[in-house]
Amino acid sequence: MGCLTNCLCCPLLFWPSIIGLAAYLLRKYMQGGQFTKQTDETGKVFIVTGANTGIGKETVLEIAKRGGTVYMACRDMNRCEKARKDIIRETNNQNIFSRELDLSSMESIRKFAAGFKKEQDKLHVLINNAGVMHCPKTLTKDGFEMQLGVNHMGHFLLTHLLLDVLKKTTPSRIVNVSSLAHTHGSINTADLNSEKSYSRIGAYTQSKLANVLFTRELAKRLEGTGVTTNSLHPGAVDTELLRNWKFLENPFAQLLAKPLLWVLFKTPRNGAQTTLYAALDPALKDVSGLYFSDCRPKEVSAAAQDDKTGKFLWAESEKWTGVNSTKVD
Ligand SMILES: NC(=O)C1=CN([C@@H]2O[C@H](COP(=O)(O)OP(=O)(O)OC[C@H]3O[C@@H](n4cnc5c(N)ncnc54)[C@H](OP(=O)(O)O)[C@@H]3O)[C@@H](O)[C@H]2O)C=CC1
Numbered sequence: 667m668g669c670l671t672n673c674l675c676c677p678l679l680f681w682p683s684i685i686g687l688a689a690y691l692l693r694k695y696m697q698g699g700q701f702t703k704q705t706d707e708t709g710k711v712f713i714v715t716g717a718n719t720g721i722g723k724e725t726v727l728e729i730a731k732r733g734g735t736v737y738m739a740c741r742d743m744n745r746c747e748k749a750r751k752d753i754i755r756e757t758n759n760q761n762i763f764s765r766e767l768d769l770s771s772m773e774s775i776r777k778f779a780a781g782f783k784k785e786q787d788k789l790h791v792l793i794n795n796a797g798v799m800h801c802p803k804t805l806t807k808d809g810f811e812m813q814l815g816v817n818h819m820g821h822f823l824l825t826h827l828l829l830d831v832l833k834k835t836t837p838s839r840i841v842n843v844s845s846l847a848h849t850h851g852s853i854n855t856a857d858l859n860s861e862k863s864y865s866r867i868g869a870y871t872q873s874k875l876a877n878v879l880f881t882r883e884l885a886k887r888l889e890g891t892g893v894t895t896n897s898l899h900p901g902a903v904d905t906e907l908l909r910n911w912k913f914l915e916n917p918f919a920q921l922l923a924k925p926l927l928w929v930l931f932k933t934p935r936n937g938a939q940t941t942l943y944a945a946l947d948p949a950l951k952d953v954s955g956l957y958f959s960d961c962r963p964k965e966v967s968a969a970a971q972d973d974k975t976g977k978f979l980w981a982e983s984e985k986w987t988g989v990n991s992t993k994v995d
């Protein structure tokens with residue numbers, strides 16, 4: 667108490683103490699909703715894409731603690747194996763596997779799905795988590811703009827290839843990690859592949875809007891099958907997602923950004939909470955087509971409620987990926 671009084675009375679310490687306390691309280695507030703229900707996932711099979719770092723790795727860690735069998739689907743097998751070992755060391759759950767999946771290659775997606783189905787005849791939860799943001803203009807191996815290609819088209823194809831096994835494992839779930847960024851997005855019906863003009867932010871927000879539209883359309887098509895699907899915003903989370911913001915590599919920019927990120931962004935562990943809620947909460951067994959944020963339902967943007975755009979995106983996605991969903995029964 668005496669120390670606190672001294673701090674507050676000394677003018678040199680007064681403002682730093684107030685700012686420090688405010689930053690600490692704001693950080694606590696920004697960590698957001700928590701999924702606190704205890705569940706036992708023993709015997710259940712999960713796939714998490716982009717599982718070697720960030721939100722994906724923390725999602726796997728928590729499912730592993732609860733006894734689930736998890737396939738970590740990653741593009742870089744060294745990073746994947748390192749993360750898998752960390753998770754096994756921490757949880758002692760041996761049923762954690764790393765498998766190669768590059769969402770920027772349809773060949774890799776098909777290979778992953780075929781390999782998984784050879785090993786497992788059950789899939790309780792597919793978590794479409796992997797993502798890229800703010801990429802310079804690049805194309806996937808199949809010529810799709812990278813952010814739409816990885817974040818939406820890759821997961822669209824993966825989901826379709828796994829639907830048969832999800833349907834055999836009902837009740838089962840598909841969780842799509844979208845973003846609040848979808849509210850700034852629009853689907854460029856005239857130039858979906860950003861061929862005429864490209865914006866790093868525009869392509870990301872379009873891809874995250876695509877995640878929500880895909881979820882809503884898929885939920886309708888899966889009605890009555892026992893497979894549900896929901897999308898979510900994990901919060902602003904301090905992960906490697908900002909890796910393409912090159913200015914953050916500058917030490918001076920880092921000096922400014924680090925404290926801001928510490929105060930305003932969630933830790934990856936807290937960033938995984940809404941994914942865990944969507945994937946594991948027993949109360950959501952029959953809930954489908956919704957969008958969550960901070961472990962509760964949240965309304966989506968007007969663009970994300972536009973069923974006509976949803977159908978346009980679905981038809982284009984089928985064309986691009988070669989999926990024929992009339993066969994999805
Ligand atoms: N962080 C945030 O503030 C927010 C994140 N999100 C969403 O959360 C999800 C997870 O992101 P986050 O954990 O933050 O980001 P990270 O960059 O930390 O993790 C992204 C993961 O996706 C993987 N990935 C990237 N490209 C591919 C690919 N072609 N094939 C397979 N895997 C790939 C990465 O693999 P590798 O390590 O090999 O690159 C990595 O494992 C994303 O969908 C993102 O859009 C949404 C809102 C806010």
Ligand SMILES: CC1=C(/C=C/C(C)=C/C=C/C(C)=C/C=O)C(C)(C)CCC1
Binds near residue numbers: 845846874922926927
């Ligand atoms: C704080 C902060 C920044 C803000 C980044 C933001 C606000 C990113 C949001 C990302 C989201 C929400 C992605 C999810 O899809 C900058 C500009 C990098 C500079 C360094 C400090």
